[in-house]
Amino acid sequence: MSNRTHLGLTSTCKPSRESRWASLPKVDLHRHLDCSIRPQTLRELLLAAGEKVPTDPAAFASKYLVKEPMSDLGAVLRKFQAAQKALSSSAVLTRVTRECIEDAAAEGIRILELRYAPTFIQDGHENLSFEQIHLAIVNGVEACRHLPIAVGLIAIVQRIKPVSVGAAVIDFAIEHRETFVGVDLADNEDGFEPKPFDAMFLMARASGLHVTIHAGEANVASAADNVLTSIHRLSAERIGHGVQIANPEIPRSSAVLSEIVRLGIPLEVCPTSNILTNTFRSISDHSILRLRDAGVLVTINTDDPGVFDFNLSHEYDALADHLGFAHADFVACAEIAARASFIPLSARQLVWPGL
Numbered sequence: 001m002s003n004r005t006h007l008g009l010t011s012t013c014k015p016s017r018e019s020r021w022a023s024l025p026k027v028d029l030h031r032h033l034d035c036s037i038r039p040q041t042l043r044e045l046l047l048a049a050g051e052k053v054p055t056d057p058a059a060f061a062s063k064y065l066v067k068e069p070m071s072d073l074g075a076v077l078r079k080f081q082a083a084q085k086a087l088s089s090s091a092v093l094t095r096v097t098r099e100c101i102e103d104a105a106a107e108g109i110r111i112l113e114l115r116y117a118p119t120f121i122q123d124g125h126e127n128l129s130f131e132q133i134h135l136a137i138v139n140g141v142e143a144c145r146h147l148p149i150a151v152g153l154i155a156i157v158q159r160i161k162p163v164s165v166g167a168a169v170i171d172f173a174i175e176h177r178e179t180f181v182g183v184d185l186a187d188n189e190d191g192f193e194p195k196p197f198d199a200m201f202l203m204a205r206a207s208g209l210h211v212t213i214h215a216g217e218a219n220v221a222s223a224a225d226n227v228l229t230s231i232h233r234l235s236a237e238r239i240g241h242g243v244q245i246a247n248p249e250i251p252r253s254s255a256v257l258s259e260i261v262r263l264g265i266p267l268e269v270c271p272t273s274n275i276l277t278n279t280f281r282s283i284s285d286h287s288i289l290r291l292r293d294a295g296v297l298v299t300i301n302t303d304d305p306g307v308f309d310f311n312l313s314h315e316y317d318a319l320a321d322h323l324g325f326a327h328a329d330f331v332a333c334a335e336i337a338a339r340a341s342f343i344p345l346s347a348r349q350l351v352w353p354g355l
């Protein structure tokens with residue numbers, strides 16, 4: 001394993017005034033609200049829930065956060081259970097949403113899409129209905145109306161759950177399409193291909209909701225095929241991650257890369273997340289430059305800034321320090337993301353002049 005500086009995991013979140021990217025307007029299209037709890041809030045919530053929480057910061061981080069690469073995506077997903085346990089009431093959900101948006105606005109994010117899985121939050125909190133969960137989150141968004149940031153919500157279907165459960169989430173999202181901008185299929189794609197979910201995603205798209213799908217994230221043989229299926233059978237307009245289409249060892253990756261370029265499908269790239277899930281050994285090995293140079297529309301996103309204990313500026317630092325990204329590169333990626341956002345154009349134009 002390389003040292004932490006090489007991995008781009010040099011620090012925890014810095015106040016935005018310390019960031020060299022503070023003045024750049026930013027976009028984050030791929031952020032899981034349910035794994036974006038501030039670490040200090042997570043500590044407080046777990047203590048309130050009666051958990052034995054280590055007082056030592058390193059022990060706390062080791063138990064609840066992901067700050068070093070883990071064996072694979074599945075291992076990282078299992079770490080998310082602590083955050084899940086903390087999301088136990090409407091008041092907590094509203095608070096976590098508000099804090100997440102406040103932190104994003106403070107580092108210059110002007111367009112923010114937050115996604116969450118109602119089924120993930122509900123596990124262990126069966127007293128919370130989808131309706132209560134969503135209302136609490138919408139209230140958190142409303143509490144940030146005064147901030148210069150456009151926020152959109154995306155409902156996640158967990159591919160590890162039965163298709164019928166996913167259908168219930170999609171039905172819920174369609175019923176609440178005034179307060180959702182899109183739907184997503186997430187969780188470990190290893191062994192859980194997108195095709196069984198195609199009908200429900202086509203229905204969501206037909207209802208006016210936008211579609212993004214996690215695909216091509218893990219290094220599995222089906223990674224490129226999953227990207228193609230997501231686009232052609234699930235009507236995905238963007239792909240979450242998709243980084244494996246630049247991996248020559250994945251079957252049909254180069255054909256899928258060409259297709260992504262031809263169709264102009266943006267990728268929601270989350271660089272450090274891919275290191276923490278052991279998809280790449282380091283930021284220097286990440287495929288984002290190869291993707292961009294091949295003509296793919298790449299955007300830069302955080303994935304799970306709470307559990308990972310970082311922010312979007314950290315991702316800019318990592319790409320600048322290890323892959324030579326310059327100011328103009330970040331501006332270009334942010335413009336792509338601003339245009340690819342699912343948030344209604346009128347709301348985006350208020351915070352992103354010239355769009």
Ligand SMILES: [Zn+2]
Nearest residue numbers: 032214240303
């Ligand atoms: Zn994700």
